Amino acid sequence: MDQFIAWLFGLIALIVPGFGAPQTPIWNGYVEADYVYVAAPGDGTIAAITASEGTMVGAGDILFTLDDRAQQAALRAAAARVEIAEANADNLATGSRDAELDVIRANLEKARADLDLARSQAQRTDEMLARGLVSQAQADRDHTTLASAQAQLTQIEAQLRVAELPARNPQRDAAQASLIAARADAEQARFALADRTIRAPLAGQVERIYFAAGEFVAPGGPVVALLPDDALKVKFFVPEADRTALSLGQSVAISCDGCQAGLTATLSFFASEPQFTPPLIYSREERERLTFLVEATLDAGVVLHPGQPVTVEP
Numbered sequence: 001m002d003q004f005i006a007w008l009f010g011l012i013a014l015i016v017p018g019f020g021a022p023q024t025p026i027w028n029g030y031v032e033a034d035y036v037y038v039a040a041p042g043d044g045t046i047a048a049i050t051a052s053e054g055t056m057v058g059a060g061d062i063l064f065t066l067d068d069r070a071q072q073a074a075l076r077a078a079a080a081r082v083e084i085a086e087a088n089a090d091n092l093a094t095g096s097r098d099a100e101l102d103v104i105r106a107n108l109e110k111a112r113a114d115l116d117l118a119r120s121q122a123q124r125t126d127e128m129l130a131r132g133l134v135s136q137a138q139a140d141r142d143h144t145t146l147a148s149a150q151a152q153l154t155q156i157e158a159q160l161r162v163a164e165l166p167a168r169n170p171q172r173d174a175a176q177a178s179l180i181a182a183r184a185d186a187e188q189a190r191f192a193l194a195d196r197t198i199r200a201p202l203a204g205q206v207e208r209i210y211f212a213a214g215e216f217v218a219p220g221g222p223v224v225a226l227l228p229d230d231a232l233k234v235k236f237f238v239p240e241a242d243r244t245a246l247s248l249g250q251s252v253a254i255s256c257d258g259c260q261a262g263l264t265a266t267l268s269f270f271a272s273e274p275q276f277t278p279p280l281i282y283s284r285e286e287r288e289r290l291t292f293l294v295e296a297t298l299d300a301g302v303v304l305h306p307g308q309p310v311t312v313e314p
Contacts, residue, residue, distance in 0.1 A: 024313060024314065025242050026313055027238050027242070027311070027312045028309070028312075029234050029235050029236025029237065029310050029311075030234070030236075030307060030308065030309050030310060031232055031233070031234055031304045031305060031307060031310060032306060033207075033231050033233075033306040034228070034231040034233070035226065035231065036201065036204065036225070036227075036228060036231070037224075037225055037226075038063055038198060038201065038223060038224040038225075039217075039219070039221055039223060040198060040217045040218075040219060040220075040223060041219060042066070042192075042195060042196075043216070043217060044066035044067050044217065045066065045214065045215070045216050045217075046064055046065070046214060046223070047065045047067045047068070047196075048064065049063070049064040049212065049213055050062050050063065050064060050065075051064065051200075051206045051224055052206060052209075053206050053207065053208060053209055054205065055205070055206050056203070056204070056206075057200045057205075057206060058200065058203045059203050061199060061200045062197060062198070062199055062200075063198050063199060063223070064198050065196060065198070066197075067196070068193055068196035071189065071192045071193040071196055074189045074193075075189040075190060075192075077189075078185045078189040079186055081182040081185065082179070082185075082186050085178045085179040085182040085183075086179055088178070088179075089172070089175040089178070101160070104159055107156050108153070108156045108157060111149065111152045111156045112153055114152065114153075115146070115149040115150055115152075115153050117149075118142070118145045118148075118149040119149075121145070122139075122142045122143050125138060198223070198224075201226075202226070202228055203229065204226040204227050204228040204229060204231070205226065206226060207225045207227045208224070208225040209223070209225075210222055210223055210224070210225070211223050227306075230297070232298050232302075232304060232306065233268070233298065234265050234295065234310055234312060235293065235294070235295055236293075236294055236296075236310070237291040237292065237294070238291065238292055238294055239291055240274070240292065245314065246267060246270070247267065248268065248269075248270065249266060250267045250314070251264050251265070251267075251299075252264065252266075252312050253313040253314075254296075254298070254302065254311070254312060255311045255313070256304070256309060256310045259304070263298075263302050263304075265299055266297050266299060267295070267296045268296060268297045269293075270292065270293075270294055271292050271293035271294070274291060274292055296312070
């Protein structure tokens with residue numbers, strides 16, 4: 001009798017697939033892509049778009065450029081201000097220029113010569129006054145000329161000492177601060193100019209281009225959509241009863257219409273909340289209606305397309 005029952009169950013298993021053994025669960029899902037949207041950091045008119053849809057780009061490749069004439073002018077102006085600030089700082093640090101010092105030194109030599117001449121004239125006048133050959137008024141005039149020459153020499157010597165001195169500390173500090181500010185403005189102008197050339201932040205495929213050359217773009221508005229190499233993932237939904245049998249890092253099989261066999265993915269995300277909430281309580285009947293979102297990262301070598309329907313099996 002036992003043999004007959006075993007034979008009967010075996011016959012039924014051959015006729016009715018899945019009888020006597022639990023069926024492997026199958027879940028439906030689709031392929032989704034995490035695009036990287038490249039935007040312009042500032043507004044402006046697109047000067048040129050060097051990327052093309054469907055082509056691969058590397059990290060740092062130029063995607064598009066914005067009109068940069070205003071930024072170039074600002075950089076030239078900033079560079080000129082740096083030159084002015086540098087010249088002013090150098091002038092205050094070293095004193096007067098060489099040409100100015102040469103003029104003062106020449107005046108100093110002339111003042112010394114005038115003093116020697118006035119001193120000699122005053123001595124001769126004193127000798128002639130002692131012999132009664134000149135008047136006292138003439139002697140007084142010559143001594144006045146000598147004193148004036150001496151004062152002129154003293155003034156030019158002081159002027160030379162001042163010209164050879166650097167500026168006072170507060171003046172030099174102010175000039176140095178102006179130079180630092182000018183250099184910072186120039187650096188900012190260079191950054192602003194560099195921002196007019198937008199490059200790919202990573203390698204990937206150019207999926208979409210939303211603007212054309214000559215169009216105006218606002219800051220932060222996507223211009224190019226990139227699809228990185230590892231940006232594809234499978235999204236599918238599992239019933240509440242099947243969720244406990246899955247774990248992060250578990251490998252699952254992927255199949256789709258027209259796809260090659262043996263595709264796999266690795267579970268990378270589980271939703272903590274169900275997609276469909278029951279109306280009242282979590283009864284046994286209601287729990288069967290719950291589904292949870294699960295994501296799986298496609299393994300290396302798996303080539304699928306965004307939006308493609310797939311079937312997932314453990």
